[in-house]
Amino acid sequence: MVKSLGQITDFPAEGQKGGAPAPNTLLVIGTADGSMQSLLATGASKEGYQTLSFSHTEQIDADALEAASLLFIFVSDIPQQALLPQVAALIDKARDISVIPVVGYQDQEKAASLLELGCADFLLSPFSESQLRALLRRQEQVRAAEEGFVTSSPVGRRLLAMAQRVALADAPILITGETGTGKELMARYIHRFSSGEEAPFVAVNCAAIPEPMLESILFGHERGAFTGAVTAQPGKFELANGGTLLLDEIGELPLDLQAKLLRVLQEQRVERLGGHKEKELNVRVIAATNRDLRREVAEGRFREDLLFRIDVLSLHIAPLRDRREDVIPLAQRFIRQYAPQEAGHELLTESAKRAMLLHEWPGNVRELENAMQRALVLRNGLFIQPHDLGLPNPEPQAPAPEPLQEAAVEGKAALRARGKWAEYQYIIDAIRRFNGHKAKAAKSLGITPRALRYRLKAMREQGIDLNSDWLGESQQ
Numbered sequence: 052m053v054k055s056l057g058q059i060t061d062f063p064a065e066g067q068k069g070g071a072p073a074p075n076t077l078l079v080i081g082t083a084d085g086s087m088q089s090l091l092a093t094g095a096s097k098e099g100y101q102t103l104s105f106s107h108t109e110q111i112d113a114d115a116l117e118a119a120s121l122l123f124i125f126v127s128d129i130p131q132q133a134l135l136p137q138v139a140a141l142i143d144k145a146r147d148i149s150v151i152p153v154v155g156y157q158d159q160e161k162a163a164s165l166l167e168l169g170c171a172d173f174l175l176s177p178f179s180e181s182q183l184r185a186l187l188r189r190q191e192q193v194r195a196a197e198e199g200f201v202t203s204s205p206v207g208r209r210l211l212a213m214a215q216r217v218a219l220a221d222a223p224i225l226i227t228g229e230t231g232t233g234k235e236l237m238a239r240y241i242h243r244f245s246s247g248e249e250a251p252f253v254a255v256n257c258a259a260i261p262e263p264m265l266e267s268i269l270f271g272h273e274r275g276a277f278t279g280a281v282t283a284q285p286g287k288f289e290l291a292n293g294g295t296l297l298l299d300e301i302g303e304l305p306l307d308l309q310a311k312l313l314r315v316l317q318e319q320r321v322e323r324l325g326g327h328k329e330k331e332l333n334v335r336v337i338a339a340t341n342r343d344l345r346r347e348v349a350e351g352r353f354r355e356d357l358l359f360r361i362d363v364l365s366l367h368i369a370p371l372r373d374r375r376e377d378v379i380p381l382a383q384r385f386i387r388q389y390a391p392q393e394a395g396h397e398l399l400t401e402s403a404k405r406a407m408l409l410h411e412w413p414g415n416v417r418e419l420e421n422a423m424q425r426a427l428v429l430r431n432g433l434f435i436q437p438h439d440l441g442l443p444n445p446e447p448q449a450p451a452p453e454p455l456q457e458a459a460v461e462g463k464a465a466l467r468a469r470g471k472w473a474e475y476q477y478i479i480d481a482i483r484r485f486n487g488h489k490a491k492a493a494k495s496l497g498i499t500p501r502a503l504r505y506r507l508k509a510m511r512e513q514g515i516d517l518n519s520d521w522l523g524e525s526q527q
């Protein structure tokens with residue numbers, strides 16, 4: 052609970068006085084001295100924000116939460132031991148809003164823990180108007196770039212935070228990850244974040260271009276450089292000048308071109324085939340691969356010096372099976388994309404969600420996107436059922452009931468051995484087996500009823516609906 056409550060104050064932005072909160076609304080919670088409040092309101096208004104101030108969290112109404120994109124909380128009012136839980140609860144309440152704690156110099160060491168909780172950034176108090184405005188602009192950029200990249204898993208959030216950092220550095224980036232994990236999308240995200248929407252983004256898939264053409268496509272050619280070169284053509288490097296060049300599947304580049312690419316990267320100049328003039332380049336190069344380039348080097352297929360050159364900053368995108376919290380948000384995003392007319396309806400049935408959470412997704416996000424497109428076409432009626440998804444084993448069957456004692460021994464080992472999501476399914480199966488009787492289910496799983504309650508809470512937080520009829524969750 053925030054101490055020393057102040058009055059609710061309102062600082063409408065210029066040109067946005069009165070009425071419902073405007074989209075660029077900044078919520079401010081907690082007390083600060085008058086000069087700090089007006090500095091905040093003035094700085095924010097110059098960046099186009101309307102500021103709404105509340106003395107404590109409970110006063111924020113749903114309309115304000117709906118409209119706001121940023122929330123500042125002055126943490127100096129919060130007792131030390133309550134700080135992290137209180138901010139965590141706030142982040143949970145303000146799900147789609149970036150929460151930014153305003154931290155006093157004496158609390159600086161708290162900043163790292165606050166960021167770890169999921170705060171988008173922090174502001175050290177006292178701050179200047181230009182520091183505030185720089186932070187607001189940074190957040191604006193983050194939001195614009197994030198629009199395309201859906202993630203709600205901790206590993207995904209960490210990846211995005213890392214991507215924002217590497218985007219601001221001026222060095223080549225290597226993105227690794229299995230096929231369909233979103234490497235190209237991530238490259239676009241970094242591009243938008245570092246160079247902006249206006250600058251060129253050029254992607255070359257090194258595996259898709261026939262080898263004899265690769266050199267001229269990358270570096271360009273002058274007229275007459277080779278038979279068939281009837282006109283001069285700029286290469287992808289030149290086309291990407293001032294922006295970003297994505298070299299997708301860089302592991303497929305032949306060795307001789309790897310040498311030439313290395314030279315271009317080192318010298319930041321390119322010369323077209325058959326040309327005599329070098330052109331200065333200002334290109335951010337992002338390389339992407341689903342191969343293990345270190346192994347490629349060991350096996351003589353990739354130049355070590357080129358690997359060192361491109362692997363200055365690297366980002367690894369985890370496979371979807373290792374960030375299952377992203378599955379449902381991604382699915383919902385594809386539904387919005389492919390069936391915008393039905394936005395607002397929850398089309399996914401609980402059993403479809405379960406099937407999706409249990410699937411391994413070897414083709415990652417691309418496979419999920421295809422499954423959603425297919426389901427939207429094949430569904431009967433409004434809702435998407437497991438069999439619409441075209442997954443190999445859409446609705447795993449619950450195992451037959453087992454005697455309690457044996458099940459308990461096996462249950463504990465099984466809980467450890469299976470991954471988290473398989474564990475959830477195992478728990479659901481157990482509760483079903485005992486018709487919703489949780490004490491019996493816990494016993495069969497070899498855990499205490501309290502531990503089971505704790506796990507069920509975690510499952511609810513992951514979006515698993517445990518109250519529906521299929522679970523028969525009524526008795527204790």
Ligand SMILES: Nc1ncnc2c1ncn2[C@@H]1O[C@H](COP(=O)(O)OP(=O)(O)OP(=O)(O)O)[C@@H](O)[C@H]1O
Nearest residue numbers: 199200201229230231232233234235236341416417
């Ligand atoms: N986090 C995400 N949010 C929204 N869409 C995503 C996300 N990740 C991937 N996608 C979508 O999934 C599809 C595959 O992504 P992308 O082409 O970026 O993967 P990739 O890793 O480059 O694949 P490949 O290795 O096969 O080239 C695209 O349609 C992309 O928009």
